[in-house]
Amino acid sequence: MIVFRYLAREVLITMSAVSATLLVIIMSGRFIRYLAQATRGIIDPSVLLWIMAFKIPGFLQMILPLGLFLGILLAYGRLYMDSEMTVLTATGMSQQRLMLYSLAPALLVALLVAWLSLGLTPKGAEQADRILNDQDSLTEFDTLEAGRFQKMRNSDRVTYVESLTKDRTELGGVFISEKRRSEDGTKERGITVLVANSGRQEIHPDGSRYLILEDGYRYDGTPGGAEYRVTKYDAHGVLMPKAEVNADVTDREALSTRALIDSDKPRLKIELQWRLSLPILVFVITLLAVPLSRVNPRQGRFLKLLPAILLYMAYLALLIAVRGALLKGQLPAGIGFWTVHVLFLLVGLLMLYWEPLQLSWKARRSVQEVAHG
Structure with missing residues (x-):
């Protein structure tokens, strides 16, 4: 023993x-x-x-x-x-x-x-x-961090904010870069850059979320090209992609x-x-x-x-x-x-x-x- x-x-x-x-x-x-x-x-x-x-x-x-x-x-x-x-x-x-x-x-x-x-x-x-x-099921707002560039899964959009409130509804110093693609999604058609002094989240009754940017500029063009379109806006709405939920x-x-x-x-x-x-x-x-x-x-x-x-x-x-x-x-x-x-x-x-x-x-x-x- x-x-x-x-x-x-x-x-x-x-x-x-x-x-x-x-x-x-x-x-x-x-x-x-x-x-x-x-x-x-x-x-x-x-x-x-x-x-x-x-x-x-x-x-x-x-x-x-x-x-x-x-x-x-x-x-x-x-x-x-x-x-x-x-x-x-x-x-x-x-x-x-x-x-x-x-x-x-x-x-x-x-x-x-x-x-x-x-x-x-x-x-x-x-x-x-x-x-x-x-x-x-998290949206871009749920994982957004101030002072960090962030790319969402299966998305061509990169987002950056300088400041963010605790309830994640008010943003300051917003920068968004997104690739534009053809309707079938196979070809790139340029890039869109949005900059704004501030932004806020807006939820519609159907559950869709919009980022309302205020006092900023929009730049549309093709990287490497000389032609860009610059648009100044007081308010501009951006539809946030819906996350795929598998409960x-x-x-x-x-x-x-x-x-x-x-x-x-x-x-x-x-x-x-x-x-x-x-x-x-x-x-x-x-x-x-x-x-x-x-x-x-x-x-x-x-x-x-x-x-x-x-x-x-x-x-x-x-x-x-x-x-x-x-x-x-x-x-x-x-x-x-x-x-x-x-x-x-x-x-x-x-x-x-x-x-x-x-x-x-x-x-x-x-x-x-x-x-x-």
């Missing part, structure tokens, strides 16, 4: 450190992408942390299996390097018993991954999608597991199989990691690390490829994911029993040689 607690603690501590490092790296990359969208005025900076918080379960369900895999490799590899595993082997610790001890932390991680993939991740994805859909969350990753179980749609059944595959992945990679962690102290603990990572990446990449093939209807839904799991399960069993089989074969051969000698 002491040995079991010691091995489990080593694996879980190493797994936690590796998983935390991977989580920080992945979240940093995703946060930078959202931050770039915020700087372009696509989303409100105040919701960035909420989006990242709701995305964490989805990150963890993919990170924890890899963290466990690397945790077993690094923890057991250190024991082999320090000859601790040699001492345990001399006291009766076989590879099969080591595997049984390793299945305990694997069961804990599998339960956590199942909770994430079947429960928390869909809820987090639903909330994140709702926030992003709400951001899609319904239809992403299958955001649907609850209960909804997937009750659905007869093939794509939703495939999503359910994918969620169930992640906990199974944990047990299979544990079976792969235990024999791969066995190293010779003379060779170094990191000798098998790169091949092990490549094997794990092949496993995960094959699952993702099968998922894509199933969604395209190229594979039968009943055998897709399970074929991959069985394949790597057999690989793990082969690696686990390969050395005992070799020793048994060599022993029989030696007995035969002595008998015939």
